[in-house]
Amino acid sequence: MNDYLWDKSGDADEDVRQLEELLGTLRHQPRPLELPEEFQTANPLRPLRRTRRFWPALAAAAALLLVALAGLRSVDLNTGEAALNSPESAATKPERQQEALQATRLAASASVAGETSTPQRSRDAGAVAIAAPVRRASTPSLTSAHAGKRRGRREKALDESLALGSRQLARGRATPDASPKQVQKDSVESLNPVAAVDAREQQFAKEQLMLALRVTSSKLSIVQRKTRGTNEVKAAPDEQQKLR
Amino acid sequence: MLEVETNSNLLLMVGQNRSAAVEEPAKTSQPSAAALLVEAARGGDREAFGELYALYAAMVHAVLLARVPYGEVRDLVQDVFLLAFRKLSTLREASAFGPWLAMIARNRAMDFHRRSRETEELSEQLSRPPTPLAEASEVLEVIRGLPEAYRETLVMRLVEGMTGPEIAEQTGLQPDSVRVNLHRGMKLLREKLGVGRVQG
Numbered sequence: 001m002n003d004y005l006w007d008k009s010g011d012a013d014e015d016v017r018q019l020e021e022l023l024g025t026l027r028h029q030p031r032p033l034e035l036p037e038e039f040q041t042a043n044p045l046r047p048l049r050r051t052r053r054f055w056p057a058l059a060a061a062a063a064l065l066l067v068a069l070a071g072l073r074s075v076d077l078n079t080g081e082a083a084l085n086s087p088e089s090a091a092t093k094p095e096r097q098q099e100a101l102q103a104t105r106l107a108a109s110a111s112v113a114g115e116t117s118t119p120q121r122s123r124d125a126g127a128v129a130i131a132a133p134v135r136r137a138s139t140p141s142l143t144s145a146h147a148g149k150r151r152g153r154r155e156k157a158l159d160e161s162l163a164l165g166s167r168q169l170a171r172g173r174a175t176p177d178a179s180p181k182q183v184q185k186d187s188v189e190s191l192n193p194v195a196a197v198d199a200r201e202q203q204f205a206k207e208q209l210m211l212a213l214r215v216t217s218s219k220l221s222i223v224q225r226k227t228r229g230t231n232e233v234k235a236a237p238d239e240q241q242k243l244r
Numbered sequence: 245m246l247e248v249e250t251n252s253n254l255l256l257m258v259g260q261n262r263s264a265a266v267e268e269p270a271k272t273s274q275p276s277a278a279a280l281l282v283e284a285a286r287g288g289d290r291e292a293f294g295e296l297y298a299l300y301a302a303m304v305h306a307v308l309l310a311r312v313p314y315g316e317v318r319d320l321v322q323d324v325f326l327l328a329f330r331k332l333s334t335l336r337e338a339s340a341f342g343p344w345l346a347m348i349a350r351n352r353a354m355d356f357h358r359r360s361r362e363t364e365e366l367s368e369q370l371s372r373p374p375t376p377l378a379e380a381s382e383v384l385e386v387i388r389g390l391p392e393a394y395r396e397t398l399v400m401r402l403v404e405g406m407t408g409p410e411i412a413e414q415t416g417l418q419p420d421s422v423r424v425n426l427h428r429g430m431k432l433l434r435e436k437l438g439v440g441r442v443q444g
Contacts, residue, residue, distance in 0.1 A: 005408075016402070019433075023384065
């Protein structure tokens with residue numbers, strides 16, 4: 001078998017040789033390659049790999065954040081429910097109320113002074129309810145400014161509740177024209193002002209949690225858009241308004 | 245540094261023994277040398293990329309010549325290598341540099357036709373070489389009319405003077421496929437040209 005066409009070995013095929021001579025005039029004429037100086041040979045794959053490595057870490061961080069926030073929320077809700085549903089918290093004995101009021105004042109003053117290291121617990125019914133706000137005051141997700149504002153609101157709400165509870169205790173009954181549910185709520189608030197404060201704290205913590213979740217979600221979506229190469233990083237107007 | 249010097253030495257050996265290596269279809273030194281050159285070029289060694297250019301320019305020229313007018317090929321070869329240099333980091337396997345480069349050349353040829361669709365006839369006419377090359381250009385046009393599988397292989401063999409093993413090595417095709425393409429393509433070319441014309 002003639003292998004001249006394959007590897008130029010053996011007898012030369014005349015047709016092939018003539019075609020080689022004829023078409024050889026079109027052969028590539030080597031000339032130096034002109035590489036522009038501005039071309040960087042740094043590995044552009046690195047940013048891609050960095051991005052790819054960045055995604056699992058980002059996802060893990062987001063998951064941890066969400067789990068932590070959800071856990072914080074569940075702790076808040078459970079504590080609040082325990083305080084509201086506890087049969088002892090609805091006790092009507094004046095002695096218990098006085099002890100609870102004293103414990104509340106102690107807890108509030110400790111909270112204002114920043115003594116948040118040890119949750120205050122006691123065997124009394126009211127102490128269970130007041131221990132939670134003290135513990136929540138040490139929530140690390142809040143900044144010091146937020147914590148200060150929160151303490152102020154807390155003190156104010158506490159004073160209002162105490163004043164209301166004292167007035168209703170003095171009257172000895174609930175408002176006659178109120179609905180049964182309102183009466184129950186008022187009685188709970190009046191009889192256990194700490195529970196009322198705790199409910200407001202819960203509401204406030206819930207709002208903070210929802211805001212944090214919205215901020216996290218928005219930031220994640222922005223990062224996702226940027227990593228996809230989309231330059232149109234536009235948060236939804238309502239999201240931006242919420243963020244502001 | 246030592247690795248780069250070793251690569252250069254390997255490449256020099258490859259360049260000096262190119263004709264001798266043709267006789268060894270199963271040679272393995274050139275792919276490894278090319279892969280080392282690719283790695284060096286990835287690290288910023290411009291000379292290594294220049295060596296790659298010297299090794300693969302003929303193949304790229306053939307791939308382009310099988311598709312675009314002769315007068316355009318020279319600049320397009322430069323374009324292909326500049327593009328390859330810029331995207332070298334996206335090449336996953338250094339040993340696949342040849343097939344990857346051929347793919348870039350094919351895409352560049354398609355892009356050329358897409359962009360110059362309106363002026364294709366004019367560019368063909370302007371790029372037609374003068375009389376000494378006229379006959380070669382006519383034969384080349386016949387080769388371009390062959391099926392794509394035979395076109396590139398015949399141009400590499402008949403125009404660039406590459407052997408079958410070299411074609412297989414640089415394009416990543418199986419040697420048997422190259423052999424089949426060469427023989428079938430040559431048969432078709434003979435039929436289209438006629439033996440008398442080639443001989444006369």
